Structures are given as structure tokens and as C-alpha cells.
Amino acid sequence: MVGTLTTIDILGRLKTLRKEMALRQESLAERLGVDRSTYVRKERGAIPITTDEWLKLAKALERDPSYFFLCSPKPGSAEAGLAGRERLLLKLYRSLRVNEQDDMISAVYLKLRSIRRKAVQDTLRMLREA
Structure with missing residues (x-):
């Protein structure tokens, strides 16, 4: 509905x-x-x-x-299952302007690209392509 x-x-x-x-x-x-x-x-x-x-x-x-x-789930409901730090990171990201969000993503990518776990690499690849 x-x-x-x-x-x-x-x-x-x-x-x-x-x-x-x-x-x-x-x-x-x-x-x-x-x-x-x-x-x-x-x-x-x-x-x-x-x-x-x-x-x-x-x-x-x-x-x-x-x-x-547009109707969407109530603010915060999608974040209900997130841990405290995850929620804070999401709040931080959303508080940034678009160019600042891009800078944050670039910094995360640079910091984490040496981690070889498949899940990390797959997520970084998706971030790069987004």
C-alpha cells in the first residue's frame, strides 16, 4: 500500500x-x-x-x-539493525555535501584497499563504480 x-x-x-x-x-x-x-x-x-x-x-x-x-520508510527504520558505530558513520556520511561524500569514499578506499578479504574488495569495487 x-x-x-x-x-x-x-x-x-x-x-x-x-x-x-x-x-x-x-x-x-x-x-x-x-x-x-x-x-x-x-x-x-x-x-x-x-x-x-x-x-x-x-x-x-x-x-x-x-x-x-515520495513516501519511504520512516527515517531511521532502515538503520534500526545497525550497530552504534555503523549508525554514526551513516549519519556522518549523510551530513556531508556531495563533494565531501566523494572525499570520504576516496579516503575509505585508500585506507582499505590493502585489505585482501573478498568481501572488503568486492565492496570497494562497488564503491569505485558507484
Whole structure:
């Protein structure tokens, strides 16, 4: 069954992602060409966010616009089976900008390429190809 996202869910994703990326409301307001108070009202749902603004927000937050609107499992549910360190590494990776994620993957690859276990080598190969 396909779930439905409410406006509150969609705006919650926006706010959560902004906070995870440690971006201030002023920064996103500037990207939209509005003042901070207008942005705050948009993030709270008091003023609608236009399609053009959603596209600008997606670009600023380095996400596909569909990220905000498509149903997916509740945040965190996919990580429920992860150990503490795994969860922290995933959180760290997701908090990085795209170029920083690439740098992290490169660093991991360089550090681990000398490990000869098949599972490690297969995973590194997939990372390189992704």
C-alpha cells in the first residue's frame, strides 16, 4: 500500500535535512531570495513553498526534489539493525555535501584497499563504480 505524506511530513523533512546539514534559515532564505522571517513561515507551512522554490531548496540541500515528496520508510527504520558505530558513520556520511561524500569514499578506499578479504574488495569495487 502506498502511503501518503502530509504537508507536515514534507516540511518536517525540509527542516530535519536543514538541521542535519547545519544550515541556518538565513542561508536558505537567501537562496530563495526572501528574508528570514518569510522563510521561517514557509518552513512552518504558514506560506506555501512554490515549485520553483522547492527546486532551489533541493539544489541547496543537494537532494533530488522527490526526496521531500515520495513516501519511504520512516527515517531511521532502515538503520534500526545497525550497530552504534555503523549508525554514526551513516549519519556522518549523510551530513556531508556531495563533494565531501566523494572525499570520504576516496579516503575509505585508500585506507582499505590493502585489505585482501573478498568481501572488503568486492565492496570497494562497488564503491569505485558507484
